[in-house]
Each structure stands twice: as structure tokens, then as C-alpha cells.
Amino acid sequence: MTVVERREIALVDLLDRLLAGGVVITGDLTLRIADVDLVRIDLNALISSVNEQVPSPWQEPL
Amino acid sequence: MSGLRYVYAICRPLGSTTLPSQLTGVAGVPPKQLTHHGLVAIVSAVPEEDFSEEPLKAHLEDLDWLSATARAHQSVIDALTVVTSPLPLRLATVFRDDSGVRTMMETQEETFRRTLDRIEGRVEWGVKVYAEFSESSEASDSPRSSGASGSTEISEDTGAKSVKVGSGRDYLRQRRQQRRAHEDKWEQADEFARRLHDALSRVAEDARIHAPQNPALSRASGRNVLNAAYLVPRAESEEFVELVDRTKGDEPGLRVELTGPWAAYSFSGPAGQEGA
Numbered sequence: 322m323t324v325v326e327r328r329e330i331a332l333v334d335l336l337d338r339l340l341a342g343g344v345v346i347t348g349d350l351t352l353r354i355a356d357v358d359l360v361r362i363d364l365n366a367l368i369s370s371v372n373e374q375v376p377s378p379w380q381e382p383l
Numbered sequence: 384m385s386g387l388r389y390v391y392a393i394c395r396p397l398g399s400t401t402l403p404s405q406l407t408g409v410a411g412v413p414p415k416q417l418t419h420h421g422l423v424a425i426v427s428a429v430p431e432e433d434f435s436e437e438p439l440k441a442h443l444e445d446l447d448w449l450s451a452t453a454r455a456h457q458s459v460i461d462a463l464t465v466v467t468s469p470l471p472l473r474l475a476t477v478f479r480d481d482s483g484v485r486t487m488m489e490t491q492e493e494t495f496r497r498t499l500d501r502i503e504g505r506v507e508w509g510v511k512v513y514a515e516f517s518e519s520s521e522a523s524d525s526p527r528s529s530g531a532s533g534s535t536e537i538s539e540d541t542g543a544k545s546v547k548v549g550s551g552r553d554y555l556r557q558r559r560q561q562r563r564a565h566e567d568k569w570e571q572a573d574e575f576a577r578r579l580h581d582a583l584s585r586v587a588e589d590a591r592i593h594a595p596q597n598p599a600l601s602r603a604s605g606r607n608v609l610n611a612a613y614l615v616p617r618a619e620s621e622e623f624v625e626l627v628d629r630t631k632g633d634e635p636g637l638r639v640e641l642t643g644p645w646a647a648y649s650f651s652g653p654a655g656q657e658g659a
Contacts, residue, residue, distance in 0.1 A: 330454075330457065330642065331601060331603075331642075332450050332453065333596050333597070333601040334509060334596075334601075334642050335453045335454065335457055336449075336453060337509070337593050337596070337610070338471075338507075338509075338612075338645060338648035338649065339453050339456060339457065339471075339473070339474035339648070340473070340474055341593060341594075341649075342471070342473075342612075342648030342649045342650075342651060343471040343472050343473040343474065343476075343648050343651055344393070344470060344471070344472045344473060344491075344495075344498070344651045344652070345472075345473045345476075346390075346472060346473070346476055346487055346491065
């Protein structure tokens, strides 16, 4: 495909697809990404990368 | 292969075509094909210490790890997209072993086949619209710099005597006008996004609207007023891209961005539903 020039894909565009799109299958190892709002994952990933004190987004919120 | 099984995608048998030999996936492991019941799962054996549930959860909070893994995942999907129309799975879909993958393929077989039929020969294009105007740029429109309209109002409203009161009233009026102008601009931005989305949806086979992107993450300037995905036959992609290109620069203050071609990430759910 050479229709558009290939630049490095922005992480946020990638995550829009990899975390919000794609078939969700409950594997025998269950990752509950499907149940977590994309924005929340993104923000938590971003925030925890700058602030170690932020609690895990995977624990039940409040 | 020992370790866990990370599954990227399901596709139809690739036939004589092969994946690039130098292709590496997540954890630096080359992806392999696992054929079962006439479908193929693209799989990497990944180490348990990184991909079993607890370490994986911890890793996913690490933006560097998430980013590297997402890019590795995408490079496999990208390579597949060149040779077939893969059905991508959600990032970090992990199974204990090959037989777990096979069981999953059996239970999902019908759905996979239906979806693969629907996305066969199609790719996904992402289109975003950003509105660039900001509150601050308008607030800096002082009476002096705004020229005619500002000074006309001062004279008709207050005359020369009560400059203080007049300028206060004038200030409020101006703020009101700014606010209105600001609202108008947002309305125009929404209208532009709606029209563009309608036009693209007519050309595309299917469309999805994603949540607007967070500017803190995208580091893009402006507010994201449209973040959409379109399913387009490969053969019609050039036409679609040209259509998007023609809208670029149509409206001052609005920026249109195109990404793709992607595998059909946003169209991987059952027909008529979100990919999720």
C-alpha cells in the first residue's frame, strides 16, 4: 500500500485500535481490558508513567 | 514452543504466501501460523514472566512497555494486511497453550468466518478532524486591535464623558460577542465534521465513530471534533483518500488527518456492532 506516505503511527491512534478495536475473546488467561474504558486505560498509562503513586487502574475503582 | 500463546489475529489460510522471515512480534518472538478447522491463528510463544495475568497487568500500565508491545503487535498485523485481510484480536489476548487457542477457534468459528467474509478485501481508514481555534486567541482581541467594530460601539453607546462605565459595558458586550463568535466557530466545526462524516460514510461500506482523542495523549494541537473509522474496499481506497485530501484546507481553523490503511480493527465485531 503506497497510497499515503508512511509516517510513524501515533501511539494514540494505535491504542484507539488495539485497545478499543479488535475481537475481544475471553481467553483462558482473562485480561479484562475489554471492560475498561479506553480513555481510562490511556490516562492511567500516561499518568502512571509520570507518577508512580497512582493506584492501579486494574483494581476496582473506589 | 513453550510459554504462553499470544494471538494477534485470525485469518484464512495464506496459501503459498509467507510472512516476512525477519518479522518479529511481541517480546521479540517471530509469529507462527496455527491452522485449525481451516482457519489460521497468528501466534507467538511469549514468556510467562511477562504475559501471565499479573505481570501483564502491571506491564500495561507502563507506557513504554505498552507502546513497544502495541507497535510489535501492529507490525505483525501490518505484515498480514499486505497478504490477506486479517481479523485482528484485541491487544494482549493470551492463551495458556496451543490447545487453548484451538478451543477458542472452534467455539468462535462461525463468528470468525462471518466477520472474515465481511472484511475480505477491505481496509480501514481513520479520519480525524481537529478544530484549532482557542479561547485565548479570541480573548486577546482587545478593542484596540479589533478596530472598527470595537471603537464604533464605544462612541454610540457611551459617548466621550463616561469612559469608565462605557468601557466596562463595552467590555461585557465584547465578551458576549466573543463568546458568540466562539460558539459559532464550534458549531461550524461540528457542522464540517458532520458533513465530512456523511460524505465519507456514503463512499465507505461501513463507519464507526471513536471517542475523541485526548490532547494530552495525542499531543495534537486543537480539539478533536471527529475521530472516525471507515471500512473501504482496497480497490476503492485511492478514491477514498482523494476524497479526504480534497477536504483538507477547506475550512480555516480546521485540520483533517488521515491514517491508514489499517486492518479492520474497528469492524471486527459482529455486523452492526462496535468492534468492542
